[in-house]
Amino acid sequence: MVGGFFGAIxxxxxxATDLAGLLARSGQPVSLRMGVPEGGDxxxxxxIALKIRTVPVDQAVAQVLAAVDWLQARGVQRFFWKYCSxxxxxxxxxxxxxxxxxxxxxxxxxxxxxxAFPENGRSxxxxxxxxxxxxxxxxPMKDHPLTPMRDSNLMRLLRPQVSGDLALIDRLTVAQxxxxxxxxxxxxxxxxxxVDAVADDDLRVIAAACRDDVLMTGGSAVAMPLPGLxxxxxxxxxxxxxxxxxxxxxxxxxxxSCSAMTQRQVAAYAACNPCYHLDPLALDRDGVQPVxxxxxxxxxxxxxxxxxxxxxxxAAQDALGRARAGQLVEDTLVAIAVSQRELGVRRFVxxxxxxxxxxxxxxxxxxxxxxxxxxxxxxxxxxxxxxVRVALALKSGNFGAADFFARALA
Ligand code: ADP
Numbered sequence: 001m002v003g004g005f006f007g008a009i010x011x012x013x014x015x016a017t018d019l020a021g022l023l024a025r026s027g028q029p030v031s032l033r034m035g036v037p038e039g040g041d042x043x044x045x046x047x048i049a050l051k052i053r054t055v056p057v058d059q060a061v062a063q064v065l066a067a068v069d070w071l072q073a074r075g076v077q078r079f080f081w082k083y084c085s086x087x088x089x090x091x092x093x094x095x096x097x098x099x100x101x102x103x104x105x106x107x108x109x110x111x112x113x114x115x116a117f118p119e120n121g122r123s124x125x126x127x128x129x130x131x132x133x134x135x136x137x138x139x140p141m142k143d144h145p146l147t148p149m150r151d152s153n154l155m156r157l158l159r160p161q162v163s164g165d166l167a168l169i170d171r172l173t174v175a176q177x178x179x180x181x182x183x184x185x186x187x188x189x190x191x192x193x194x195v196d197a198v199a200d201d202d203l204r205v206i207a208a209a210c211r212d213d214v215l216m217t218g219g220s221a222v223a224m225p226l227p228g229l230x231x232x233x234x235x236x237x238x239x240x241x242x243x244x245x246x247x248x249x250x251x252x253x254x255x256x257s258c259s260a261m262t263q264r265q266v267a268a269y270a271a272c273n274p275c276y277h278l279d280p281l282a283l284d285r286d287g288v289q290p291v292x293x294x295x296x297x298x299x300x301x302x303x304x305x306x307x308x309x310x311x312x313x314x315a316a317q318d319a320l321g322r323a324r325a326g327q328l329v330e331d332t333l334v335a336i337a338v339s340q341r342e343l344g345v346r347r348f349v350x351x352x353x354x355x356x357x358x359x360x361x362x363x364x365x366x367x368x369x370x371x372x373x374x375x376x377x378x379x380x381x382x383x384x385x386x387x388v389r390v391a392l393a394l395k396s397g398n399f400g401a402a403d404f405f406a407r408a409l410a
Contacts, residue, residue, distance in 0.1 A: 003030040004042030004157075005236050006226065007071030009050060009064055009102075010078035011094060013357035014396035016049030019082045019220035020370040021183035021379030023047070026227035028239050032368040032381065034360055036066045038246060042074035044228065044236045051357035053088055054146050060094040061101040068105050068180065077235075078214065078226070079106060083120040084353070085115045086398065087157055087342055088147040095159025099192070099217050102384040105211075106214055113154065114206055116197035116217040119376045120399060127168045128152045140260035141398075145317070145326060146354065154194045159245035164191030169322060171196040184347075185209065197222065233353065244255045244371040246380055247391040248384040249346025251301035253405050256355030258306075258313050259397030264309040267352065269405040274298045278306040280316040280325045280330060288335045295340065301409050304336055307351070329356060347391040349408045356394035368392065374408045375400040 010016035013034065020032040025046055030045045037048070048067045052060035068079065081099055089095045099111055116124045120130040130322075131139035131351050135152035142148055151157055155166055165387070174181055174196055192400060197203050207225035211233065216223070230236045253273075255266055269275065276294050295302060300336030306329040308316070316325040335350060337359045348363075350356045360383075366379035377399050381392045393408045401407070 002145045004074035004076035007048045007076035008082050009051045009067045010082040012051045012353035014353040014394045015082050016047050017394045018377035020047045022220045022224040022375045023290050024370045028227045030370045032370055034116045034366050057097045058094045076109040079410050080223050081217040084392050085114050085117040086141045091160045092159050096158050109214045111215045111217050112193050112195045114195045114197055117219045118199050124196045126170055127155050127194050141143045150211045162192050166192045168194045174202050174205050178205050181209040247346050247389045251347035251409050252340050252345045253303040254350045255305040255307045255351040256329050256333050257352030258399035261398045262351045264402045265404045266305045268402045269303050274302040280328045281329045283332050288332050330358045334358050338362050349393045351395045353396050
């Protein structure tokens with residue numbers, strides 16, 4: 001079974017939509033799968049969304065290898081391991097262990113790591129990751145509920161996650177162009193090579209240098225030039241831009257992200273639209289029914305939000321435990337999504353990577369067609385949800401501008 005050429009595996013659902021949206025800018029049709037598909041054919045560009053950022057390493061590796069096998073059986077020749085542009089991970093993983101498992105499965109000696117996404121303010125310089133002008137560990141990512149990032153240096157972050165050697169190729173080499181970068185990669189014995197990038201031009205150099213690599217790893221942006229490079233090299237057919245039908249109908253915004261940007265987006269939207277603020281302690285006590293009753297009385301496109309400040313998140317976690325607080329929020333947003341779809345909601349805007357994964361799974365969505373971007377890295381997608389056609393905008397916590405929710409629904 002052939003048909004596939006490029007296959008990406010993403011560690012969360014918004015990461016996958018982000019990557020799919022950037023690949024689709026090339027005009028190539030991009031197919032986005034929720035979870036490892038069962039059977040079926042592949043298109044030239046496949047993105048498989050997993051929900052493995054914070055699961056135990058062995059579970060993450062098992063799911064990723066199943067995805068690799070599915071892609072390989074369909075002729076895929078180029079693989080991409082996609083993680084967050086803020087390198088969300090812990091000492092245990094899952095970025096490094098998954099990369100090593102794919103390398104072993106595909107018999108790959110070396111791979112690069114480049115989480116940079118300059119359009120969204122993520123850059124890597126001398127191996128240090130910046131969010132806008134702040135080092136990662138001084139950015140709001142230091143307070144992330146699940147993967148607090150307390151170091152900005154990618155060498156130090158990756159070191160405990162892998163067994164192979166590490167190297168850094170810095171911006172001074174990248175600035176010399178693809179041939180110089182290729183030579184530097186070939187010259188190092190290191191299995192894991194972090195590559196600096198501060199601007200889109202750097203990403204084009206890296207993609208060109210790694211065009212023939214069987215495996216690349218990174219954020220979404222370093223993959224963006226690849227469809228064009230593959231097309232120019234005659235590796236994939238040039239395809240005319242495909243049309244896109246976005247399902248219409250009543251809309252709902254669900255936010256389970258506590259990122260600084262989502263906090264601004266929730267505040268901006270709640271100022272002009274009905275908004276229900278979820279409190280994990282109240283959810284523990286009263287369940288989801290009060291929210292569903294409130295929704296029944298609303299007009300327009302209401303927002304249900306668990307978004308809270310780092311202090312409020314900590315207070316809920318202290319009272320309920322970190323896992324239970326997160327689970328209550330997730331279970332509630334999932335129950336709301338399903339109940340509102342039954343009542344006719346057809347457009348869902350979801351904020352939060354983990355949250356999007358949970359909501360999409362609960363809606364029974366397994367495959368999405370990737371449409372136009374609302375903001376860099378956040379496309380509208382269309383999908384079958386248990387027999388009805390729905391539109392989904394899945395936003396990673398940090399993406400989009402303050403008016404994102406209103407812009408998505410405009
Ligand atoms: P992001 O994309 O910003 O990382 P995620 O959805 O991936 O967002 O992660 C946010 C996590 O925080 C989710 O697991 C969610 O259930 C949890 N969460 C959201 N709101 C709260 C809250 N008020 N208290 C505790 N945990 C929360």
